[in-house]
Amino acid sequence: MKNLFKLLAFSSRKVKAQTAVRRSDQRSISTTFTSLRKDQPEEDVVLEMSQQHSEIVFVTGNKYKLREFTQILGEGFPYKITHQGIDLPEYQGEPDEVSRLKCKLAYEIIKRPVIVEDTCLCFNALGGLPGPYVKHFLEKVGPDGLFKMLHGFDDHSAVAIASIAYCNGNVDKIKIFQGMTFGTIVNPRGGQRLGWNVWPFIPDGCDKTFAEMSPDAKNEISHRKRAVEVMRKYFLESIGHKSLSGAC
Numbered sequence: 157m158k159n160l161f162k163l164l165a166f167s168s169r170k171v172k173a174q175t176a177v178r179r180s181d182q183r184s185i186s187t188t189f190t191s192l193r194k195d196q197p198e199e200d201v202v203l204e205m206s207q208q209h210s211e212i213v214f215v216t217g218n219k220y221k222l223r224e225f226t227q228i229l230g231e232g233f234p235y236k237i238t239h240q241g242i243d244l245p246e247y248q249g250e251p252d253e254v255s256r257l258k259c260k261l262a263y264e265i266i267k268r269p270v271i272v273e274d275t276c277l278c279f280n281a282l283g284g285l286p287g288p289y290v291k292h293f294l295e296k297v298g299p300d301g302l303f304k305m306l307h308g309f310d311d312h313s314a315v316a317i318a319s320i321a322y323c324n325g326n327v328d329k330i331k332i333f334q335g336m337t338f339g340t341i342v343n344p345r346g347g348q349r350l351g352w353n354v355w356p357f358i359p360d361g362c363d364k365t366f367a368e369m370s371p372d373a374k375n376e377i378s379h380r381k382r383a384v385e386v387m388r389k390y391f392l393e394s395i396g397h398k399s400l401s402g403a404c
């Protein structure tokens with residue numbers, strides 16, 4: 157238990173540092189391409205997959221996450237996205253580390269190209285907590301408890317982060333696509349209209365919590381939307397780039 161709290165404190169310090177930088181740019185979306193060999197262009201990883209597979213399996217135990225992901229992706233994505241409902245472990249660590257670990261395990265189970273997504277809700281006053289542990293916090297104290305955790309703090313700012321991880325066969329070349337939405341923690345409201353637990357979170361520039369918004373309105377500005385768009389751009393550009401260079 158002592159170690160867990162040490163890790164949480166360490167992790168939250170790092171998340172705080174990341175979010176403090178990001179907060180200067182409301183629309184900032186970060187993309188991290190990880191673990192590529194220096195001599196291998198990123199596009200080759202996608203091309204390798206496109207030559208062998210036309211399908212990517214989205215692994216999640218959360219039907220609302222699947223629904224939003226599918227709605228955001230819409231038509232025209234170059235790969236067919238299928239779904240496997242597996243409850244992957246809730247790992248500890250930084251947002252990208254957690255999704256990378258989930259992705260590695262998902263690939264080891266499915267043995268085909270996979271995508272996973274991990275979601276964090278980071279409170280600046282708490283150094284980034286609950287962050288990737290928001291699911292446990294919601295289960296234990298609920299949305300109201302999350303709001304009350306900021307009692308006594310002037311700073312109610314927060315950031316929602318979605319980290320999508322993709323593995324096409326080599327668990328050392330997992331890619332991370334991250335999207336963030338900055339906002340404020342408020343008294344929970346909105347009920348469970350979209351099915352999710354009510355996040356007591358209002359995105360900056362809005363007067364409604366995610367839970368009060370229509371699906372379309374949420375999907376315009378959500379952390380998930382921004383992560384999916386980074387992922388989409390990567391796949392489309394990589395494939396387009398390769399076929400263009402092949403034509404020359």
Ligand SMILES: O=P(O)(O)OP(=O)(O)OP(=O)(O)OC[C@H]1O[C@@H](n2cnc3c(O)ncnc32)[C@H](O)[C@@H]1O
Nearest residue numbers: 216217218243244273274275290291294352353355
């Ligand atoms: O199987 P996976 O994909 O891991 O699904 P999960 O429900 O365990 O999801 P996470 O591990 O990413 O935990 C994030 C928690 O935040 C909740 N959550 C994620 N995105 C949300 C959103 O857009 N609005 C409200 N709640 C959200 C989700 O229900 C979880 O309780």
Ligand SMILES: [Mg+2]
Nearest residue numbers: 244245246291
């Ligand atoms: Mg989970």
